[in-house]
Amino acid sequence: MSVPLTSLFIAGQSRPASDNGTYEVRNPYSQEVIGLAAAATSQDCKDAIDAAQIAYTSWENTPLSTRRDIFIKAAELLSGDKYKQKFAAALHQETSAVDFVIGYNILVGIEWLREYAGMALQYKARTFPSVYPGGNVVEVRKAKGVVFAIAPWNAPLILTLRAISIPIICGNAVVLKSSEASPRCQATIVELLNEAGLPSGVLNFLSTSRSDAPGLVSEIIAHPFVRAVNFTGSDVVGRAIAAEAAKYLKPCVFELGGKAAVVVLEDADLERAARAITSSALAHSGQVCMSTERVIVARTVAPALKEALTVLFSKIRAGGPGSDLSAVFREDSAVKITQMINDAKEKGATLLVGDGTRQGAVVQPHLVADVKPDMWIWNRETFGPVTTLVEFDTVDEAIELANSTDYSLTCALWTQNLNATFDVGSRLRASYVNINGPTIHMEGPAEGMGGLGGATGYGHFSIDSFTDVKSLIIHPSYTVPYPLVG
Secondary structure, three states: OOOOEEOEEEOOEEEOOOOOOEEEEEOOOOOOEEEEEEOOOHHHHHHHHHHHHHHHHHHOOOOHHHHHHHHHHHHHHHOOHHHHHHHHHHHHHHHOOOHHHHHHHHHHHHHHHHHHHHHHHHOOOEEEEOOOOOOEEEEEEEEOOEEEEEOOOOOHHHHHHHHHHHHHHOOOEEEEEOOOOOHHHHHHHHHHHHHOOOOOOOEEEEOOOOOOHHHHHHHHHHOOOEEEEEEEOOHHHHHHHHHHHHHOOOOEEEEOOOOEEEEEOOOOOHHHHHHHHHHHHHHHHHOOOOOEEEEEEEOOOHHHHHHHHHHHHHOOOEOOOOOOEOOOOOHHHHHHHHHHHHHHHHOOOEEEEOOOOOEOOEOOOEEEEOOOOOOHHHHOOOOOOEEEEEEEOOHHHHHHHHHOOOOOOEEEEEOOOHHHHHHHHHHOOOOEEEEOOOOOOOOOOOOOOOOOOOOOOOOOOOHHHOEEEEEEEEOOOOOOOOOOOO
């Protein structure tokens, strides 16, 4: 039986790899080959960059209203059955996503396209008086040029839209490298924007085999036309990309995962907290950078919270079609997750839910208590349907435990005390602190806190990250004396 082929998209044209190379794409749950994707070569990458550079020179001068209208049109197209069906099929087959995750990607994708269209209104200059009386300085925004974007598989619709849309609305051209696992879904985004009217070359699409990716990514970053890089994915890969970009002093915008903590104080609404924790810990089998991975609970209410979480976790099952949760990304991911669980068990942790086993790439929900900060599972992102619990006696101890991580994307605080909301909340080291809510929630372009989550101190996904602000210094009409020549 034939399977669909995902092609490259360069300079407004779909095309195979220059050597006609392809690689197989498999469903994570069934391991069935559900597609082939073009395996880009070095020459294909150069062609994509050249096309982007040519397109950028005219796209940057395109009226903001034209850019805005393209994204509004894309939102309208995504709202229709044609693209909903295309994305639903690709998400299910390539990532084993369940219906909720598919619907979430599509609904948020529509919302974000409209939001990105509105960013045209933020594209403003700034003026202020010069140090010379009668003079003025005008700060204007200019696109950087060619932006290299690498988007992940776990939310391939919305995270790809974020990776490409903000640079494009700012007047840049983009070379997008898809995840090896979800090329069809991400190529469909390119198709969507192309149909919405995006000019040829403004967005170019590359899919690469897993073995070729490291070398080709290095080549793309090194290319002199590439002016900035954005990447969402693991901190391991992020470090490698940052090292390559540092060689050429190229700015990066990264989101590198998380180890979100939930601090539950004595006065918390435990029933609501348990529901929010369960939802954020298990959504998409925990394969979300904002997933709840650590629960830090006051010792006096820990028994009640454990009981509530055990009941909720025990009701949810992972597996194939019709299950609550999907399989995880790959079988080796499932191996790592269970190794982390069993390492904790061997060091004294207690499994309240789950038995530390897997079935292929399927990992059932796990709730792990009596975890200590020196355990592997405490320090590293599991990216699986797992959360851990640790108890505290004082608020200062809770804050120290919550902040004892390299990650700093999101967290949550459960309390009914207004003073604690501001006192404790402001001391938690995360870009987004959700008060009495799930960790899977962000609002506003908060800066990264310098850890391995959020923008990680490298910038954030906003107009400021994908434009250069330059000052046009308008000198006064009278002659200003110059050193040496008067």
